[in-house]
Amino acid sequence: MIGLLRCTFNSHSPEHYRVSWNGEHYCGTCNRCGRPIRREARGQWRLQENPSRVAQCERDARL
Ligand SMILES: [Zn+2]
Secondary structure, eight states: HHHHHHHHTTTTOOOGOOOOOOOOSSSBBTTTTTEEEEEOOOOOOEOOOHHHHHHHHHHHHHH
């Protein structure tokens, strides 16, 4: 519950083994809320709100 509260305040935590680089920034999936996120700065992950960029991350992750 504490973790989901952090997600509510847009402070997410990635599943590290699923983090990928799309040529612009790191992308991943939050291990608490399961939503797509991107890294703003070291240790700071924000919700990925641009659908086209989510698709780009997913495509690169499969390479
Ligand atoms: Zn989250």
